[in-house]
Amino acid sequence: MSAHLIIQDGASPYWWTSTDIWVVPGTDPNGTPGQPTVGQPAYVWARVSNTGRSAANGTRVDFYWANPSAQVVIGVATKIGSAFVDLAPGETQDVLCLVPWIPILVNDGHECLIAVAHGPGDLNPLPDPLPNHFPLNPPAHDQIAQTNLGVLLGAKLYASLVVMVNATMRTDKVAIVAVEYGGELAPELMRRLGLENVRRARERLVTVELTREQQYGIGGQGGMQLEIEVRRGTSAPVYVALQAKELPPGHYQLVHIVEREREKVLGGVSYVVVNPDGEATS
Numbered sequence: 309m310s311a312h313l314i315i316q317d318g319a320s321p322y323w324w325t326s327t328d329i330w331v332v333p334g335t336d337p338n339g340t341p342g343q344p345t346v347g348q349p350a351y352v353w354a355r356v357s358n359t360g361r362s363a364a365n366g367t368r369v370d371f372y373w374a375n376p377s378a379q380v381v382i383g384v385a386t387k388i389g390s391a392f393v394d395l396a397p398g399e400t401q402d403v404l405c406l407v408p409w410i411p412i413l414v415n416d417g418h419e420c421l422i423a424v425a426h427g428p429g430d431l432n433p434l435p436d437p438l439p440n441h442f443p444l445n446p447p448a449h450d451q452i453a454q455t456n457l458g459v460l461l462g463a464k465l466y467a468s469l470v471v472m473v474n475a476t477m478r479t480d481k482v483a484i485v486a487v488e489y490g491g492e493l494a495p496e497l498m499r500r501l502g503l504e505n506v507r508r509a510r511e512r513l514v515t516v517e518l519t520r521e522q523q524y525g526i527g528g529q530g531g532m533q534l535e536i537e538v539r540r541g542t543s544a545p546v547y548v549a550l551q552a553k554e555l556p557p558g559h560y561q562l563v564h565i566v567e568r569e570r571e572k573v574l575g576g577v578s579y580v581v582v583n584p585d586g587e588a589t590s
Contacts (some may be wrong), residue, residue, distance in 0.1 A: 309360070309444075310360050310430065310525065311360040311362045311365055311427055314357045314360045314451070315355065315357075315424075315425055315450070317424050317447065317453055317454075318455070320347050321566075322564055323446050324454045324455065325494075325578055328453050329352065329354050329454070330389065330455070330500050331352055333345055333348065337353075342500065344409070348410070350411065351404060353402055353403065356397055356400070356408065356423075358397060360430075361397050362397060362429050363429075364394070364428060364429060367394070368392055369391050369393065369423055369426075370387060370390050371388040371389055371405040371580065372421070373419045373422070374384055376420060376472075377420060377471065377473070378472075378566070378575040378576070379473070379474055381474050381476055385422055388409045389405045389406060390405070391404060391451055395427070417487075422454045424438070426452070429566040432449070432450070434449060434451055435540070445574075447573075451456070453573075457497070457580065459503075461462075462585050466488075467548075468522060468545055469579075470522075470546070471541065471546045471565050472544070473538050473546060473567060474490060474538070474543045476537060477541045482489050482537050482538075482569070483538065484567070485534045485535075485536055487564070489512050489514070489561065489564070492562070495518060501580065503557070506560045508559065508560060509556070510561075514551070514552045514581050516549070516551075517529065518530050518548065518549075519546075520534065521538070546565070552583065555583040558583065560581060562579070564576050564578045565578075
C-alpha cells in the first residue's frame with residue numbers, strides 16, 4: 309500500500325490556473341484571499357490531498373515563486389519556505405507556508421507560484437531535493453501544482469508585460485509561444501480575486517501582440533505567435549503588448565500566453581483582463 313499525494317492542477321489545457329494554491333495579502337495568514345501587493349507581505353497556502361491507502365505523515369510542502377514564465381524550472385524558481393503536514397488516507401488539508409512572501413516589481417507584482425509535496429511512501433516519489441533545472445511540470449507529477457494567473461485592470465487600457473522562456477541544462481530549446489483567448493475561471497478563483505460580479509466577455513475584445521523587442525503600444529509590429537530559440541541553461545524574454553480599451557464595464561476576458569514544443573504544452577501565463585463596473589472604456 310502507498311500514499312498518493314495530489315495538489316490539483318487547473319482545468320485543462322490551462323493547468324497553471326490551479327485553485328489549490330492561493331494568496332492571503334497582509335500580515336494575517338487567516339485573512340481574506342486576494343491579490344498580493346508589491347513590497348507588502350503575503351501568505352501562500354496550498355491544498356494537499358492523500359488519495360492513497362497509507363498515511364503520509366511528515367509530508368513536506370515546498371513553496372516557490374518565479375518571474376512570469378511559461379515553463380518553470382528549479383533554479384529559475386525561488387523558494388519561499390516549507391511546511392509540514394500529516395495526511396491520513398483520504399485526507400485533505402490546507403497547508404500554510406509560515407514564511408511570508410514579499411512580491412517584487414515584476415509585471416506589476418505578478419509572479420508564478422508553485423507548490424511541491426514530498427511525502428514518505430508516495431506512489432511516485434519526486435527527487436528530493438529537486439535537481440537544478442528540474443522542469444516543474446505539474447501534468448507529469450500529481451504532487452506539483454502551479455498558479456500563474458494575474459489580474460490586469462482595464463483602466464490601464466494598455467499594458468506591457470514580459471514572459472520568460474526557460475531552457476533546461478540538458479538541451480537547447482525551440483519553442484512556439486502563442487496567444488490564446490477564452491474560457492471561464494472557476495467560481496472559487498473568481499471569489500478569491502474579488503471578481504464575483506464580473507462577467508465573461510463573449511467576444512474577443514482584448515488585443516495582444518507578441519514581440520522579441522519591447523514595444524510601447526499596439527502597433528502591428530508583433531503577432532499572435534512567435535518561434536523562439538533558447539540555448540540550454542538560459543532564458544529569453546517574450547514581450548506581451550496588451551490593449552483592452554474595447555472591454556465593456558463589468559466584464560473580463562481571459563488571455564493565455566502558451567508555450568509549446570511541437571504539440572506538447574510546456575506551460576503558460578494567464579491574465580484576467582477586467583473592466584470593473586462603472587469604469588470608463590474610452
